[in-house]
Amino acid sequence: MSTRRTGDDRVMLLQGTLDLLILRTLVFGPQHGQGIARAIETGSQDTLLVDHGSLYPALQRLEARGWIAAEWGTSDNNRKARFYTLTRAGRRQLTTEATKWRRLASAIAGILGPEGA
Amino acid sequence: MSRRRSDADFAREIDAHLALETDRLIAEGMGPDAARALAIGRFGNPAAVAERFYESRRIAWVDHARQDLVHAWRSLARTPGFTVIAVLTLAFGVAATTLVATPIKAVFLQDVAVTDTATLRALSWTSPRRGFANGLFRGPRWDARLAAGEHIDSFPFAAYQTIEAEASAFEDVACWRPATEALTPSGLVRVQAATGTYFQTLRVTPLRGRLFDDRDDRPGSPLVALAADPALLDQTIVIHGHAFAVVGILPRGFTGLDPMSPADLIVPYSADALFPTFQRNDWSQCHIVGRLAPGGSWEQSRAQAEVVVHQAILSQPPATDASEPPRLHLDELSVRFSNLRRATARPLGVLVATVGLLLLITCANLGGLLFARGRARHKEIATRVAVGASRSRLVRQLLTESLLLSALGGVAGIAGALASTPLLPWLVSELGGAPASGLSLSIDLPVLAFSMAVSATCGLVFGIWPALTATRIDPAAALKHAAGVSPPVRARAGKTAVALQLALSMVVIVGAGLLIRTVANLYAVPLGYQPEGLVFAETNNPVGRPRAVVEETLADLRALPGVSVASVSQWPLFNNTTLRFPFCIGGAEPAVQQLDLAYAFPQFFETWGVRLTQGRDLDDGAAAGVIVNETFVQRFLKGQTPLGTTIGLGGCPGRTQAPIIGVVADHIDRQRVERVPAVYLRYPRAGALYVTTYAVRTAGDERVLLPDVRRVIAAHGIAPTGDVRTGVEYRDSMTRLERLIARLLVVFGALVFFISCLGVYGLLSYTVSWRVPEIALRIAVGAERRDVVRLIVGESMLPVVFGVAAGAIGAAIVMRSIDTLLFGVSTFDAATLLVSAAVLTVGASLASWVPARRASTIDPAPALRSE
Numbered sequence: 001m002s003t004r005r006t007g008d009d010r011v012m013l014l015q016g017t018l019d020l021l022i023l024r025t026l027v028f029g030p031q032h033g034q035g036i037a038r039a040i041e042t043g044s045q046d047t048l049l050v051d052h053g054s055l056y057p058a059l060q061r062l063e064a065r066g067w068i069a070a071e072w073g074t075s076d077n078n079r080k081a082r083f084y085t086l087t088r089a090g091r092r093q094l095t096t097e098a099t100k101w102r103r104l105a106s107a108i109a110g111i112l113g114p115e116g117a
Numbered sequence: 118m119s120r121r122r123s124d125a126d127f128a129r130e131i132d133a134h135l136a137l138e139t140d141r142l143i144a145e146g147m148g149p150d151a152a153r154a155l156a157i158g159r160f161g162n163p164a165a166v167a168e169r170f171y172e173s174r175r176i177a178w179v180d181h182a183r184q185d186l187v188h189a190w191r192s193l194a195r196t197p198g199f200t201v202i203a204v205l206t207l208a209f210g211v212a213a214t215t216l217v218a219t220p221i222k223a224v225f226l227q228d229v230a231v232t233d234t235a236t237l238r239a240l241s242w243t244s245p246r247r248g249f250a251n252g253l254f255r256g257p258r259w260d261a262r263l264a265a266g267e268h269i270d271s272f273p274f275a276a277y278q279t280i281e282a283e284a285s286a287f288e289d290v291a292c293w294r295p296a297t298e299a300l301t302p303s304g305l306v307r308v309q310a311a312t313g314t315y316f317q318t319l320r321v322t323p324l325r326g327r328l329f330d331d332r333d334d335r336p337g338s339p340l341v342a343l344a345a346d347p348a349l350l351d352q353t354i355v356i357h358g359h360a361f362a363v364v365g366i367l368p369r370g371f372t373g374l375d376p377m378s379p380a381d382l383i384v385p386y387s388a389d390a391l392f393p394t395f396q397r398n399d400w401s402q403c404h405i406v407g408r409l410a411p412g413g414s415w416e417q418s419r420a421q422a423e424v425v426v427h428q429a430i431l432s433q434p435p436a437t438d439a440s441e442p443p444r445l446h447l448d449e450l451s452v453r454f455s456n457l458r459r460a461t462a463r464p465l466g467v468l469v470a471t472v473g474l475l476l477l478i479t480c481a482n483l484g485g486l487l488f489a490r491g492r493a494r495h496k497e498i499a500t501r502v503a504v505g506a507s508r509s510r511l512v513r514q515l516l517t518e519s520l521l522l523s524a525l526g527g528v529a530g531i532a533g534a535l536a537s538t539p540l541l542p543w544l545v546s547e548l549g550g551a552p553a554s555g556l557s558l559s560i561d562l563p564v565l566a567f568s569m570a571v572s573a574t575c576g577l578v579f580g581i582w583p584a585l586t587a588t589r590i591d592p593a594a595a596l597k598h599a600a601g602v603s604p605p606v607r608a609r610a611g612k613t614a615v616a617l618q619l620a621l622s623m624v625v626i627v628g629a630g631l632l633i634r635t636v637a638n639l640y641a642v643p644l645g646y647q648p649e650g651l652v653f654a655e656t657n658n659p660v661g662r663p664r665a666v667v668e669e670t671l672a673d674l675r676a677l678p679g680v681s682v683a684s685v686s687q688w689p690l691f692n693n694t695t696l697r698f699p700f701c702i703g704g705a706e707p708a709v710q711q712l713d714l715a716y717a718f719p720q721f722f723e724t725w726g727v728r729l730t731q732g733r734d735l736d737d738g739a740a741a742g743v744i745v746n747e748t749f750v751q752r753f754l755k756g757q758t759p760l761g762t763t764i765g766l767g768g769c770p771g772r773t774q775a776p777i778i779g780v781v782a783d784h785i786d787r788q789r790v791e792r793v794p795a796v797y798l799r800y801p802r803a804g805a806l807y808v809t810t811y812a813v814r815t816a817g818d819e820r821v822l823l824p825d826v827r828r829v830i831a832a833h834g835i836a837p838t839g840d841v842r843t844g845v846e847y848r849d850s851m852t853r854l855e856r857l858i859a860r861l862l863v864v865f866g867a868l869v870f871f872i873s874c875l876g877v878y879g880l881l882s883y884t885v886s887w888r889v890p891e892i893a894l895r896i897a898v899g900a901e902r903r904d905v906v907r908l909i910v911g912e913s914m915l916p917v918v919f920g921v922a923a924g925a926i927g928a929a930i931v932m933r934s935i936d937t938l939l940f941g942v943s944t945f946d947a948a949t950l951l952v953s954a955a956v957l958t959v960g961a962s963l964a965s966w967v968p969a970r971r972a973s974t975i976d977p978a979p980a981l982r983s984e
Contacts, residue, residue: 034137053161081133
């Protein structure tokens with residue numbers, strides 16, 4: 001995927017984590033694709049770089065699984081956009097995935113030891 | 118939720134995204150063009166994204182199935198040995214199923230090739246008496262059938278004519294005569310005769326040309342025929358010296374209404390009078406089929422026809438025994454199929470059981486191999502569980518593998534079955550003892566679907582358990598084992614599969630052994646005549662000048678090159694109808710009066726190869742005399758000199774009295790009959806000779822005489838009632854069923870033996886592969902190669918011995934169902950059981966020796982290091 005601004009300290013998203021982050025973002029309410037990407041980037045203090053090209057297939061996948069639902073609506077600046085909402089199944093999925101992810105992260109952190117090791 | 122979304126909608130969303138992103142970048146202070154460029158740049162190639170959208174839009178399970186299939190294919194391709202063994206054994210099972218399902222379907226599910234049968238019925242009758250039924254076979258067997266209330270479905274032609282003319286409840290009525298064989302210059306054909314109303318009644322249409330009607334069915338009209346073989350259209354066929362023009366081809370699959378007696382040709386009934394076998398007033402000449410008139414009722418038409426038939430009986434002098442008219446019945450046309458079903462039920466039953474066993478064995482084989490495979494892939498599966506594969510997904514993948522295997526096996530098996538379809542007509546005619554052309558025996562879609570379903574069921578049923586077992590895994594423990602410790606041996610399921618296969622194989626092999634012994638015993642029975650070198654023909658002679666025809670024909674036969682002796686008799690050597698025939702010996706009638714009685718020409722015994730033990734042959738001289746067989750002497754003349762003793766025939770002292778001039782050795786044509794007393798008389802000088810059997814003997818190969826004998830007989834206008842046959846053919850026809858089943862069981866026995874050995878081999882190969890570290894360790898600590906071989910072979914022997922023992926018990930039970938087929942051997946035959954057990958055990962040990970040998974050559978150092 002095309003990455004830009006190489007050389008800076010932003011990192012590409014790990015495989016599979018994008019889904020989790022999308023679900024998490026939607027907890028705050030309906031959002032369109034561009035808004036989701038923006039929210040992930042700002043939420044991670046611009047550390048995580050969302051590949052916009054991968055975002056829409058991911059949304060499509062989540063929609064197909066029934067974790068999110070979509071509807072055309074109007075954005076803040078009056079543009080037509082497709083808005084996504086979290087479904088009940090999506091909320092459940094988010095809980096399991098988040099738990100898994102936290103455990104994995106803490107396990108890896110445990111192995112890596114304190115920063116600077 | 119999983120609504121399909123259009124490509125256009127997706128494109129609109131991408132446009133919206135780019136617009137929003139551009140807006141944002143402009144808001145951050147970029148120029149519009151630069152903002153737009155950056156937004157597009159960050160997005161990447163929109164076309165590629167649209168492509169990915171297209172991919173993602175597909176239904177998830179289709180995707181997964183495809184992935185599973187690709188994965189299964191790769192995984193099977195990695196182990197070609199396993200795949201070939203599994204596919205091959207399954208292919209055998211599926212091929213056998215397909216081949217057997219076809220005749221079963223044809224015999225048990227097929228019906229007459231007439232579509233509109235709802236208002237069609239075949240007429241039949243029952244009666245406690247049958248004095249009125251001239252020409253019907255007589256004898257105790259027929260009496261019993263009538264007494265049992267069996268429906269007899271033949272009538273005299275006169276009955277048909279009256280029903281046709283007077284029974285208004287029938288819209289159409291037709292009469293047909295079962296096919297009789299006729300020799301034509303091009304070979305034997307089966308000719309059926311039917312009235313001109315036949316096709317109108319059945320409402321069938323010709324495949325090509327036209328059918329015949331009443332105009333063709335008049336004496337004197339041009340002779341026409343309809344053929345089943347399309348190649349015969351517009352040809353002329355000569356039957357008994359009369360030329361018939363083939364004007365039409367019968368509908369596809371239609372060979373008349375009796376599958377036991379299918380017709381190659383159908384001719385108008387009036388033409389039938391030209392044939393020597395024709396007797397118009399016989400009760401065996403006409404089968405009647407009628408179509409109910411619209412608005413008519415079955416009971417009304419039945420009652421009408423009953424009255425008419427009674428009139429027909431009374432109008433036909435001598436109306437003996439007409440006091441009690443027969444009761445008429447209307448049967449469904451399919452009733453004739455039940456005769457075929459009865460005739461083939463037993464052999465087909467054996468066949469179905471054997472194929473069922475074969476199928477079970479192949480499925481058990483597949484199951485066993487899958488178990489072993491799952492076990493050998495322990496580590497791979499553990500790894501995949503550890504990285505988060507769900508169990509259901511893993512089971513699905515393993516099942517996909519077994520389903521792929523069964524699909525491959527199914528396709529291979531069907532290909533094999535299609536390649537062997539030419540065997541089917543042979544198989545069915547051998548099974549039913551009737552020509553199979555009345556059945557459609559092509560492998561069709563329903564049969565193929567059935568075979569594929571069987572194969573898939575096998576893959577599912579015998580795949581699910583191994584898949585569940587293989588994935589019941591604790592990844593932590595499994596991976597720990599991978600680090601050096603052998604997993605606990607849990608091969609019980611695989612061993613069960615091997616034991617099951619061997620038990621089932623044992624049943625088939627014991628069956629084959631018993632039938633082989635039966636056939637050997639049958640052939641060991643002395644028959645008392647010499648079938649080798651003999652050719653004979655049973656015939657009906659032309660009405661009018663029989664004696665002259667017989668003598669001319671006999672002279673021509675004697676003149677044939679290679680013929681050493683020829684003779685004529687009433688029956689072939691054996692007629693097997695033991696009549697109660699009153700006769701007088703020593704001035705009294707014996708209590709038991711069953712006699713085989715036949716007229717013969719001189720040299721009859723020499724021709725048939727029966728030894729004359731005392732006295733002399735029948736001769737043409739003036740002095741009358743009879744010949745009896747040894748059973749006659751033992752039964753009635755024990756301790757006396759038979760020669761010169763006078764016998765009175767037809768009561769006491771008897772209408773004819775003649776001295777015994779010779780005694781012949783006992784002779785039988787089949788092994789399962791009792792020897793009966795027999796008396797042979799010289800043919801009366803001027804007697805009717807309608808039914809005769811011609812026989813010739815040669816010192817050379819009798820088969821070369823067949824065409825000559827056929828030619829001589831046809832040249833004299835004689836109608837054979839069957840084909841001209843050799844003595845060897847006749848002898849072998851008596852053991853047809855036993856030999857056929859023996860042959861089938863031998864073929865299937867070899868097949869299941871082979872499959873079971875493959876099963877043992879496959880299972881042990883896997884066992885060895887997962888036990889490499891253990892074996893390496895044993896070798897490293899000093900185990901001899903021999904010991905390793907003994908260990909592996911020894912472990913496989915437990916299920917083998919168990920399976921063989923269980924199979925022996927199973928065989929003893931199963932064989933009881935075919936004990937009437939056996940001869941001179943009991944269902945529980947120690948020798949057969951021992952040999953079968955030995956064959957299976959030796960085969961299984963050899964099959965296990967190969968992987969055991971491989972295990973013993975493991976080099977311990979690298980094997981241990983790789984763990």
